[in-house]
Amino acid sequence: xxxxxxxxxxxxxxxxxxRRLLVFGVHFLADGPVSPPGRWALxxxxxxxxxxxxxxxxxxxxGDPFGRRQTVLCLTQILFLIWxxxxxxxxxxxxxxxxxxxxxxxQDPSRRWTVTELAARASxxxxxxxxxxxxxxxxxxxxxxxxxxxxxxxxxxVETTMSVTQVAAALGYSDVAYFxxxxxxxxxRTPGNRESHIQSR
Numbered sequence: 001x002x003x004x005x006x007x008x009x010x011x012x013x014x015x016x017x018x019r020r021l022l023v024f025g026v027h028f029l030a031d032g033p034v035s036p037p038g039r040w041a042l043x044x045x046x047x048x049x050x051x052x053x054x055x056x057x058x059x060x061x062x063g064d065p066f067g068r069r070q071t072v073l074c075l076t077q078i079l080f081l082i083w084x085x086x087x088x089x090x091x092x093x094x095x096x097x098x099x100x101x102x103x104x105x106x107q108d109p110s111r112r113w114t115v116t117e118l119a120a121r122a123s124x125x126x127x128x129x130x131x132x133x134x135x136x137x138x139x140x141x142x143x144x145x146x147x148x149x150x151x152x153x154x155x156x157x158v159e160t161t162m163s164v165t166q167v168a169a170a171l172g173y174s175d176v177a178y179f180x181x182x183x184x185x186x187x188x189r190t191p192g193n194r195e196s197h198i199q200s201r
Contacts, residue, residue, distance in 0.1 A: 002049070002082045003040040024053055026075060034079055041086035044096070047103040052078050097122040098136040102144065109148040110172045115141050150186040153179075157191060164191045 005011060043049050056074030059067040101118055105111075118141060119129035134140050139147065149171045156167045165176050168191075173179035183191040 002043045002078075002085075004035040004079070004082060005039075006035060026053070026056070026078070028075055036083045036086035038086060041082045043081050043085050044099050045081065045103065047106060049078060049081055051106075052081075094122060094124070094132060095136065098133055101133070102137055105145055106148045106151070109145065109152045110170060112172060113141070113145055146182055147186060149173075150183055153183060153191065154187065167191070 003011070052074045056071050056078070059070035059074065061067075101121055105113060115126050115130060118133070119126045122129050122132070124132060130140060133144070137144050153167050153171055156162050156170065157164070162170070164180070168176045168179035171179070173182075180191055183189070
């Protein structure tokens with residue numbers, strides 16, 4: 001559950017101690033009203049919410065101009081997620097399955113996912129799955145997987161000392177040149193330019 005509090009709120013809540021609870025909060029100033037109708041929403045894409053919160057926190061701690069800008073962008077996207085799920089009716093079983101599938105791809109982009117396997121997870125035919133997945137995420141399954149891999153590659157290049165060859169291998173690429181072409185196609189940069197990765201984050 002995601003809740004947007006405003007100054008003067010005095011929230012009270014109860015929790016079952018036998019169930020695991022993770023709480024995080026973000027304090028920010030806004031130019032105008034930002035609370036969604038009802039003040040809360042059940043955000044469907046928890047992996048994206050967690051990733052945005054983590055990236056925003058890291059960027060804020062970095063403290064440089066790019067970090068401050070990234071913090072604002074991450075917070076804005078979190079608010080968009082809350083608003084979107086507050087305004088739209090609960091999703092059906094297929095949409096829930098597509099949320100889970102897209103999250104699984106982002107979580108494990110090195111896996112050799114196939115459309116046949118993913119369609120079976122959603123209980124759809126290959127054609128139905130491709131059509132529904134594209135409408136749901138804005139990309140066909142193959143392109144979504146490439147984007148997930150390149151996003152993870154950027155994280156590894158920035159946050160670790162892994163070489164381009166090691167990152168390519170970790171993400172399932174046996175051909176480093178092919179990985180480099182895909183990386184440049186998605187990001188507009190070559191994977192070997194670490195300085196540009198850091199500045200763009």
